[in-house]
Amino acid sequence: MEHILIKILGAIATFILAFIVGMTYGGVVRKITARVHNRLGPPFYQNFIDALKLFSKKTAIHHGVMHFLGPAFLMVSSVVSLMFVPVLIPGGDSWYNSWFSNMIYDGDLIFLIYIMVFGSLGMALGAGQTGNPNSSIGITRGLSQMVGYEIPWVLALVSLMLMYKTTSIVDFINVQQETGTWLMFANPFAFIAGLFALMGMFHYSPFDIIGAPAELASGPVSENGGKFLFTMMSSGSVFSFVKLTLFVDIFMGGASNLVVLVIKTFTLYMIPVLYGIVSHRYRTEQAVTFFWKWPLFFGLLAVLYAVL
Amino acid sequence: MKKVLVILLLAVVGFYLADVFIGIGFGNDHFVKSDEIKPVKDIYLQQTVENLKVSNAVTSIVVNFRGFDTLGEVTVLFLSVTALGSILYRKRHHAGDRSVLFSASSIVTAGSKLLFPPILLLGAYVFIHGHLSPGGGFQGGVIIATGFLLMLLAYENYTVSHNALSIVESFAGITFAVIGLMGFMNGGTFLQNFLPVGTLNDLFSGGIIPIIYIAVGFKVAAELTGVIYTVLNEKGDQKNG
Amino acid sequence: MDNTYYDLLTYVVYGSAILVMLIGLYAVLVKKSLLKIVIGLSIVDSGLNLLIVSLGYLKNGTAPIFSKGFFELAADKPMVDPLLQALVLTAIVIGFGVTAVALSLVIRLWRHHHTLYIDEIKNLKW
Amino acid sequence: MVGTPVLFIAIPLLAAFLIPLLGMIWKESVRIVPGLVLMYLMVLAVSLMGHVAHNGPIIEIIAGWAPPIGINLVFNAFTGFLVTLIIFMGLLVWLYSYRFKSNVEYEPARKYFILLMMLVTGSTGVVLTGDIFNLFVFIEITSISAYALTAFYTGRDSAEASFKYVMMGSLASTMLLIAIMLIYSQLGTLNMADVASKIHLMDPTLKAISFILFVVALGVEAEIFPLNGWAPDAYAEAPGPVGAAFAGIVVKAMLYALIRFTYTIFDLSGAFNLLIIIGLLTLVIAEVAAIRQDKLKRMLAYSSIGQMGLVMVAFGIGTREGVFAALFIMLNHAIIKPLLFFSGSYLVYHSKKKYISDIDGMGKLAPFTSLLFALGAFAIVGLPPFAGFWSKLSFLVAAADNDMVLIIALILAVSIVEIVYYMRVVNRIFFFKRTTGLLARRPTFNAYIVMSVLGIIVLMIGFFPDTVTGYIQAAADSLFDKTQYIHSVLTASIQ
């Protein structure tokens, strides 16, 4: 029981870290995207400004209980999944490492896969009650797409579980530490499949039909402003961080300190972002079927590879 | 095509039947040669003379040994008359006159009138002497019915009373059944003889056999007449004539 | 009389009885008129009765009647099977009953269909 | 003892001869007398059953000639069981028809009741008799009554049905006679027990051929597959109670004859296989035909044929359990099928063509009748806890004990077909909207009683099957014990 306070403090620290990193990445991405599009673009700290603005804004109207609960659900999903990801290698070389390994345990990978999709449901409910058709359309697209990338994603993870007979993220990190080989090289197919899934998760182009600003008025978030939007935004940032960290932990050997973490996650982040900047948008069914073609193939290949 | 197939089919069936019966043989003692086999016909022939004092073995079999069959047989006749009535029944306003295609000539009418009594008499003779000579209740009854047939053919308006036929029929049937039941007297069995059997080749011999056969004769006569009468009374078809 | 005669007679008697039956059957199976079918049925009956009666015959047999004449003239002769004759009697009567019923049915069918063509009388099927 | 077995035959015959006379005096007597006779016979049957249970079989000698010379009647546990069943059903049919025919004129009514009584008597005789030729006579009595009853309604179709029946029936009687003659020509006797004791002396070819002829002949009446073309027509066109009587009485008696030949008289081992084959054929073809019917009674008729097929298969198993199952199915069928015929004929009473679709929504108009029909349907397809289940179960147990896995599978598959068509009808009754304007006919008081009695029996057998299994078991044992039968008949003497 004596650790409970430290645990809570560690959790808060993790959250703050995730928030900051996530927000910063978001800003950087906006900047990069703009530069590629040959625009000036906002400064990289623009997201913080936005957040501050939204946070201080008064909420004028609401559409009912679920409207409140939706963003809260979303946040729960992000934060709780954050709690289960070892942000830094536990027992690594930095003194603060243990702060960031909140509730990790042996089977957390499955748990994570599960809880990571929960947010979308909360979000969906919140969006649903607003009664805005654009929200609902966005939600259905998002959920559909989620089902699409879930298969390669799970396949990739399962192939790794198959190879190393474990469901613990920490074990994966340890394996990579011991052998010195990142899993992205140990099972490249799994990495490719996972990467595709990651692209899907980030909702960047070509998989950005969910938000599709021009046609859906930003989709699920369209009825939300002020604190609602702030919550959504911050949870989105945290969630990006969770995904990246998880991916780094599994495929890229984890991070022994914050610097390594930032370098690795940022590099990883750039892949979907840069790919997204230059590609056109898929329709939902195209996206889903896309996920069920090559990524699925690679996923199966990964499993096959793992078996052999 | 169908005909050829049917003929082939019948050839197959016929072949097997012929094979069987020719194997059995004609005119010889066809029973399996074994100590266990004691054909009942031998017993019948023996008992007919010894116990029943009936000269016509067929009669003794029909009326006594297998009298139960005969009761059934009589019932079949009775039923077929009933069935006929039931099948051909139609409500009164539908019922028409007897269909007559052409009238009988006077030779036929006169001849019929002449022949009718002797035919009845012959029939009666045949069934009364059923236990003595070839013939019996069935044969006699049929002969009597021919007499009625003759009259019905000869005279368009000749009618037989349905009630009378039923009464005769019923009484004859009841006689048969009651005589059968009377066999239970003295601890006997159904249809068992309870009368003195007399001597062989006497008119009054054979116990209950002649009585039953006479009843059967009446019954068959009435029933056959009934059948003929019912069918004759069927109105001709409306379309052709 | 010699045995070849009886052998021949076997073929002739049984053969003809069975032939009669088959002819009747042929009428039942092929002829299209209800009346002919009924006639066929009764031909089958006749053939059968013939068959049964001839089955009961014995070489040099005599009628199964113990009349005075029998005791005087033919006491040593075997008697033909009386049982089969009795059965035939029953069979004939029953055959008569069935024929009567069949004919009455033909009359009924004629009343309603005004035809005796069997292929047209099949309202009840399948 | 209230009487001897011969009274089962003699009393109804006497009554049949008397009825025309009585009818001239008092018209109502033509309806009442048959009922009284049947009631008396019922009392007789029950008391004789009691007697048989304690003192062994009763061999009734007729005309004072002990078997094998004379004709004899055998009343043992097996035949007694069937006779009781037949007479009970006859009584119910009589009760049901008593008012059913009240609007019919005197003449046909008189004939109807005589024929009905003779139908029962003929069937009783078939079961009781111990003589092959006498069997033939009783079969003819039954048949002729059945021909006439089939054609009882004066429509054109009933005559057609009856004519088909006559054609098949008289072909059958021809074959039966040939077979009887073959047996007689070899063994010189007509008594069943005597024949049975000597059958081993017979030439195998002749034995086989005569058995085949018996099968074909009795098969016509017992409705086995290629010979049952007449049956659906006759069931469907006969008046409702007569259809019930066919299912409950006639077929049972005819099947009895077939079984008696297979089990007691002949000693052919292949006979059981033959029974199974023809039973399966009958079952499958009939059920398959039933599912496509659009007339209620016709459907019931096919179903009835199918059930007979099942009974034959059960008999074909050839073990004591098989016989038990077969008799149980027979009993259930004899109770349930009349229930279906009775209630079914009220459900389609006002319908001209008697289509199944005419009973849509009858559940509202005639709840009691509909409920009983549903009860019957549930029972006959073998849904527990109704009567049909137990018989089906005992059948399957018997079959499984003989490793007839494929046959079980086939029969169960056919049962699914059966379920489909019965449930379709039940659905129509209760869950369809009434489409035709036809009203339901209220059953007469007698019909209520009859249907209730049958329904109660169905439930009773369903919940307490052991009330009847004792009798069935005794009957099965009795049929199975061939030597005992032969011995008891051949040693019989006048008491």
Place this chain on the structure above:
Amino acid sequence: MLTLILVIFLGGAILTWLGRKINPLLGDLLFLVSVILPATMFVMNIKVGDTIAQHTLLGIDLVWGLSPLAHLFSLVVVGLGVMLSIYSISYMRGKEKVGMYYFSFILSIMAMLGILVSRDWISFFIFWEIMTWSSYLMVILNGKKVQSIGIKYFVFSALGAYSMLMALVIINSQLGSFMLSDTFNNFQHLSPANQILIPVLLLVAFGVKSAVMPLHIWAPDAYSNSPMGYTAVFSGALSKMGVYGLVLVIISMTTQLPAGSLIRIIVAWLGGFTAAAATLWAITQDDGKKLLAWSSIGQLGYIVTGVAIGTPLAMLAAMFLVVVHALFKGSLFMAVGAIEKQTGTTDFKEVNGLIRKMPVTFISSLLSIIALAGIPPLAGFVSKWMLYEALIQNHNYLLVVLLFFASTAAFLYAYKFLHGYFLGQEEPEWAHVKEAPMSMTIPMLLLALTTFVLGTWPQLLFNSIDSAMQYLGYDATNGKLWTDSVLFSQWGDKVALQPVLYAIIAVFLFFAIFLYFKGRKATRYVTTKDISTSGEIPKEWENLTFKVNFMQPFERAIEPFLKRQIEKYYLGFGKGMEALFDFTRRIYTGNGQTYAIYAIVFLALLLIFRVSLFG
């Protein structure tokens, strides 16, 4: 006692039916009494034991007792039965054929308890069939599509039942006993062929009721066509009888077989496919009943997979899901029933925006949906978690992928359900709608809350499951089955998800309070008409709710799958059979002469084949 309870059920069923004819209120009263009284008696008096009652029918011993496994299932049956009986009173008010509904309801509760107490195959089968036909009456109760849906249900049930019947007579002939225990104990004494045949037959039998993949096609229609008050029992308890049987067969029979592992893998995969395919189908449904029906099939697929894998953890997961599924699916079906009762329709396309009109219904639906989706604080999570873990431990990785896919896709229909009824625009058309009466909402809320309780304190159920599993031959764990799961080992002996729960609740409350109380002051509620659709406020009569082709993009993606309906093949088969039947019956040409020819042909054939027949 047991006999008395069953007799009370039976008598109650008939009395209720009659009472309903006399006076509706009397019927209602009798109905409640005849469900609750014997159910209470059952719970109070019937303790686990081998032989509680014994009867002999037809020379067959009918032995009734309660095994621990059955006890677990009986809790589900009794619980759901009582809840639904209270619910049904209001639900059925003003409908037709209430008497028949009550009758069938009571009978099927009786039959289910009967199945559970049966210690021999015969009474098992009898109750099984009573259950079948009483539920059949329910399926066709509303009189719609009776001939297609009802017959389909009955045919499949009969297929199952007759498979069972065949298996049990073979068992009897081989082992000489109908007792369940003898069957399992002496299974080795069967011949090798029968050792395969009997489990397969029984799997078909139970697979039908538990709607495993190729045998499932009756289920969606049957579930959605029965009155909702009963469908909850149907899906929650009745289908579990199939699971009960599967557990018996798989654990007690296939484990004794060399080929058993193959059978189990096949069944597990069938379960997985069922889960995945049913989920996809559920997504495409536009009717809440149908959606839930397919969802039930999917959930049963999970259970079947768990049972088939059969490791202690998998079995634990399956048993847990059995109970939990009954709870949340019961609650959901009740919610649909309430909506049907209040609005008269269950079509997503017609009704929407009920969240403020029917809040209690919404809350219980929400909780149940969360449980269904397997999200942590609620009970669905525990079972699914354990299932995945068991599969991974057992190295069935591809099956895990399949199930993951299924449960992810389940989010789609879960959302569709909630959105379809409760969210979206509030239409004036439904302005009059009121919350359902208390007697309907309270049972549904109770069930939903129970899922919450069980999700947080799963050990409440573990003792029952533990004793049930010991009965099946698993090692005694003294209530610590959970030790097999990594969740347990991580958090010590607390056997709980409290930490996760607390974390979730803490974060949730934090943000909820943050959003609500912080923002609430100046916030006003606006109707859903008042939305920002490009600055234009929609008119009152304009229906903006997105509800037609709700999942169209996804449906397009899975189009190739949707085209391949198993049902089509069955229908084709059925049509073919009917055609064959129709052809066959033409043997009866209606021509008497033909019949006579048949007779002669038959005679000729017999004569010709006489030698092969009779030697």
